[in-house]
Amino acid sequence: MSQRMLDSAFRRYGVDAVYAPPRGGAPVPCHVIFAQGDVLADGFNSSARISEVRASEVPTMKEEGTLTIGGKTYTIQAARQPDPDRLLWRLELR
Structure with missing residues (x-):
């Protein structure tokens, strides 16, 4: 996926968020897209929330x-x- 396509998807579907590193550090404003959880073998979705964040907004994620x-x-x-x-x-x- 190109950076241009990724930027377009985040403009269209992204929501505002703030990332805060563990054990302190400056909060980083960013945009996230929520994705579907994995489908388990029995056809049910997992309970985990999945989100995607551009590395250009948050270079280091912990x-x-x-x-x-x-x-x-x-x-x-x-x-x-x-x-x-x-x-x-x-x-x-979680």
């Missing part, structure tokens, strides 16, 4: 940091960069 969206705060359980160009963070939230 597990146990938090994402605040619309007044609700989620803890980052896992942070991965699944695309080969590392343009995107995929986060599992």
Whole structure:
């Protein structure tokens, strides 16, 4: 996926959020897109919330940091960069 396509998707579907690193540090405003949870073998969705954040907005994402969206705060359980160009963070939230 190109940076241009990614930026377009975030303008259209992204919502405002704030990332806060664990154990202090300056909060970082960003935009997130919520994705579907994984579909389990029995056809039900997992309970994990998945979100995606552009690496251009938050270059370093740490597990146990938090994402605040619309007044609700989620803890980052896992942070991965699944695309080969590392343009995107995929986060599992709890």
